[in-house]
Amino acid sequence: MPTLGLHKDFLREFAQLEKKVRTKVADAFDKFEHSSATGQHLEKLSHGRDPRLKTIRIDRFYRGVVLAPDGGDSFLLLKVLPHDDAIDWALKHRASVNTATEGIELRNDIALEQLGPGLAKVGADGTARPLFGHVSDADLTRLGIDAQILPIARRLDTEDMLDALRPILPEHQYDVLFGLAVGMSADEVWREIVQTQLAAGLESAADAAGAGAPQDDLAAAMSRAQDRIALVSGPAELMDLLERPFDAWRIFLHPSQHRIAYRPSYNGPARVTGGPGTGKTVVALHRAAHLAAALPDDAPDDAILLTTFTRDLAAELRRSLHLLVTDPEQRRRIRVVNIDALASEVLRGDRNTDRLSILTDQRDVTARWGRIARRLELDRTAAFLDQEWRHVILAQGIGTAEEYLKASRAGRGTALGPLKRAQVWRAVTAFTEELRSTDTWTFHQVCDEAARILDRRSAGGEPRLFRHVLVDEAQDLHPGQWRLLRAATEIGRPDDLFLAGDPHQRIYGNKVSLRSMGISVTGRSHRLRINYRSTHEIVAWSAALLTGEAVDDMDGGDDRLSDYRSAFHGSRPVLSGHPTKAGELDALVRQIRTWTDDSAVPAEEVGVAVRFVQFGKDIAAALVRAGIPATVLGSSSVPAAGVRIGTMHRLKGLEFRCVAVAGVSEGTVPMRNALTPAEVDAQQHQEDLLGELSLLFVACTRAREALHVSWHGEASPFLAPAAAGG
Numbered sequence: 001m002p003t004l005g006l007h008k009d010f011l012r013e014f015a016q017l018e019k020k021v022r023t024k025v026a027d028a029f030d031k032f033e034h035s036s037a038t039g040q041h042l043e044k045l046s047h048g049r050d051p052r053l054k055t056i057r058i059d060r061f062y063r064g065v066v067l068a069p070d071g072g073d074s075f076l077l078l079k080v081l082p083h084d085d086a087i088d089w090a091l092k093h094r095a096s097v098n099t100a101t102e103g104i105e106l107r108n109d110i111a112l113e114q115l116g117p118g119l120a121k122v123g124a125d126g127t128a129r130p131l132f133g134h135v136s137d138a139d140l141t142r143l144g145i146d147a148q149i150l151p152i153a154r155r156l157d158t159e160d161m162l163d164a165l166r167p168i169l170p171e172h173q174y175d176v177l178f179g180l181a182v183g184m185s186a187d188e189v190w191r192e193i194v195q196t197q198l199a200a201g202l203e204s205a206a207d208a209a210g211a212g213a214p215q216d217d218l219a220a221a222m223s224r225a226q227d228r229i230a231l232v233s234g235p236a237e238l239m240d241l242l243e244r245p246f247d248a249w250r251i252f253l254h255p256s257q258h259r260i261a262y263r264p265s266y267n268g269p270a271r272v273t274g275g276p277g278t279g280k281t282v283v284a285l286h287r288a289a290h291l292a293a294a295l296p297d298d299a300p301d302d303a304i305l306l307t308t309f310t311r312d313l314a315a316e317l318r319r320s321l322h323l324l325v326t327d328p329e330q331r332r333r334i335r336v337v338n339i340d341a342l343a344s345e346v347l348r349g350d351r352n353t354d355r356l357s358i359l360t361d362q363r364d365v366t367a368r369w370g371r372i373a374r375r376l377e378l379d380r381t382a383a384f385l386d387q388e389w390r391h392v393i394l395a396q397g398i399g400t401a402e403e404y405l406k407a408s409r410a411g412r413g414t415a416l417g418p419l420k421r422a423q424v425w426r427a428v429t430a431f432t433e434e435l436r437s438t439d440t441w442t443f444h445q446v447c448d449e450a451a452r453i454l455d456r457r458s459a460g461g462e463p464r465l466f467r468h469v470l471v472d473e474a475q476d477l478h479p480g481q482w483r484l485l486r487a488a489t490e491i492g493r494p495d496d497l498f499l500a501g502d503p504h505q506r507i508y509g510n511k512v513s514l515r516s517m518g519i520s521v522t523g524r525s526h527r528l529r530i531n532y533r534s535t536h537e538i539v540a541w542s543a544a545l546l547t548g549e550a551v552d553d554m555d556g557g558d559d560r561l562s563d564y565r566s567a568f569h570g571s572r573p574v575l576s577g578h579p580t581k582a583g584e585l586d587a588l589v590r591q592i593r594t595w596t597d598d599s600a601v602p603a604e605e606v607g608v609a610v611r612f613v614q615f616g617k618d619i620a621a622a623l624v625r626a627g628i629p630a631t632v633l634g635s636s637s638v639p640a641a642g643v644r645i646g647t648m649h650r651l652k653g654l655e656f657r658c659v660a661v662a663g664v665s666e667g668t669v670p671m672r673n674a675l676t677p678a679e680v681d682a683q684q685h686q687e688d689l690l691g692e693l694s695l696l697f698v699a700c701t702r703a704r705e706a707l708h709v710s711w712h713g714e715a716s717p718f719l720a721p722a723a724a725g726g
């Protein structure tokens with residue numbers, strides 16, 4: 001039986017081919033297995049760099065490039081390109097086995113050869129410092145940098161130079177050099193990049209050998225590069241992969257992701273952080289699958305909780321889990337629900353009712369605070385009182401005036417003496433009394449109460465609800481939600497909590513220190529660095545929005561984006577300003593038509609992010625008038641066909657091939673009424689500003705291939721650093 005492997009880059013490129021070409025690729029490889037033993041479909045090239053690179057006919061215009069050893073029966077599908085490009089690519093490239101990881105790797109041999117003499121010797125004129133001056137040849141060699149790449153690496157003096165070489169370097173060697181360039185020591189690179197890959201490779205090579213797969217050199221090297229190459233067992237598996245090219249995460253985990261997700265056990269809470277698109281959700285999903293598989297046979301259904309902040313995000317998690325965990329028995333062990341829904345379920349269960357009156361609209365909450373402030377003639381705004389209640393009183397679980405008098409108000413910008421605190425406490429009492437008298441709740445209260453119920457039950461001898469709890473978007477949870485999670489599982493047991501989150505994407509104003517919640521991730525915190533979603537250009541531009549912002553990492557330190565990079569290149573984001581709203585709408589419609597018509601991107605793969613929903617509706621109307629189907633994403637309904645339009649909050653957790661972020665105008669981004677006035681609380685004002693900036697960052701990082709940012713009137717002040725950076 002021949003072994004067929006697919007390179008993960010191929011899958012991504014496959015998704016971008018026209019539909020009719022995609023069908024032909026699938027047909028060609030469906031037939032491939034039957035005739036491949038003789039290699040008769042494969043065409044040899046004369047004068048290529050690597051005689052094992054051959055091509056295969058897809059149709060009159062397209063050819064595939066396949067790596068196939070003479071006489072062997074292992075094949076690796078690398079590319080499908082227009083005829084001449086495929087030949088050109090195959091002529092220039094060469095496959096080799098990395099000396100450190102023993103995995104297969106590819107390089108543009110001709111470009112590297114031509115480059116050598118062209119690169120000036122760094123340091124010859126004394127002006128530049130070599131990028132890898134601090135690393136010895138022995139270390140570079142130990143990490144898998146080979147004799148062709150080593151002299152080139154020695155001539156690099158900037159990260160930009162390294163980045164420019166990326167398309168022609170073998171991937172693993174680029175990873176190693178990048179790690180060293182961003183300040184990792186040789187030992188760290190060994191541990192994080194080489195060793196993980198080596199371990200994962202040995203494991204999968206052993207699996208392949210156990211499964212009776214042929215183990216010629218190429219097959220073995222392919223199976224050792226499991227983060228880049230998927231070996232398929234037959235046409236059905238191949239078709240399954242080709243049908244869902246963007247779901248490659250099910251199969252390809254980078255060793256750094258694999259190591260976190262499939263570690264047999266963590267001796268306490270563990271977490272994974274990383275910038276947008278680095279695969280935190282993917283890791284949490286794989287971890288859930290791993291924990292489900294490790295449960296004993298008699299484990300009950302719903303033994304594992306996979307939760308997140310909003311209902312929409314939970315729906316996305318459920319959809320993804322369905323793809324990853326195909327065995328219904330395993331799937332039943334994992335409950336996916338958003339945390340507020342879990343809280344209200346616990347409370348309803350306790351009161352034996354299916355009805356609970358919850359204030360879901362923040363405007364309602366604010367209006368109540370406003371009325372109370374007026375009634376008590378307090379010199380405090382509704383926003384101030386609400387924040388004081390959430391960020392100080394609820395956050396610390398304060399229950400009496402005395403506790404509040406003594407409480408720390410760290411993080412709040414205005415000092416409050418005892419008299420003022422007494423006033424605030426009167427307002428809080430009035431607010432909670434008012435809710436209690438009508439048996440109405442806020443979600444914060446529901447979470448608090450649910451945590452108390454679970455703790456009470458546990459004190460009475462009942463087991464905790466879940467054996468393992470996994471949380472995605474952990475940066476957004478508020479203290480009441482953390483308390484609920486702590487009460488939902490036995491803290492202190494192995495694999496109690498697994499957290500995935502990115503502090504740079506905190507958009508709901510909840511700033512929490514894990515330690516203050518009694519959760520210690522010390523020694524079990526991991527960071528992902530490679531963005532698999534967006535192009536380098538989109539990542540770099542979006543990260544520039546946050547330049548200079550200090551973002552806390554929830555564990556006593558700062559989170560940073562400096563070592564964060566994308567796995568591939570594309571076009572630069574387009575910025576587009578207009579004097580009027582009508583002008584912006586016209587340009588937006590034109591841009592979306594270019595994507596859907598000229599680039600043949602399906603309308604459903606285009607997302608539009610706006611700061612407030614009415615502008616989204618205006619955009620939908622303009623698109624529909626222009627004959628482009630569009631749908632405004634609601635909170636629950638299944639979206640109809642067409643371009644997806646949603647608020648920046650709503651688009652969190654989604655991704656699209658093309659994204660337009662519209663209405664990024666002064667006064668809208670940041671949204672004026674989302675900011676606490678600086679004179680009310682300067683510190684809160686800064687927090688709110690950062691939240692709005694993070695929201696823009698979240699919206700921009702939903703884009704895979706293309707990003708268009710537009711405004712009318714004055715541009716948002718947030719755009720200045722990114723615009724200045726190019």
Ligand SMILES: Nc1ncnc2c1ncn2[C@@H]1O[C@H](COP(=O)(O)OP(=O)(O)OP(=O)(O)O)[C@@H](O)[C@H]1O
Nearest residue numbers: 248249252253254276277278279280281282532533
């Ligand atoms: N190892 C991988 N190989 C290929 N694709 C991957 C890999 N890891 C993640 N992806 C893809 O990258 C994209 C982002 O992954 P994911 O949503 O898990 O990232 P995230 O870190 O949770 O992002 P965000 O913080 O922006 O929500 C997804 O399309 C996912 O399928």
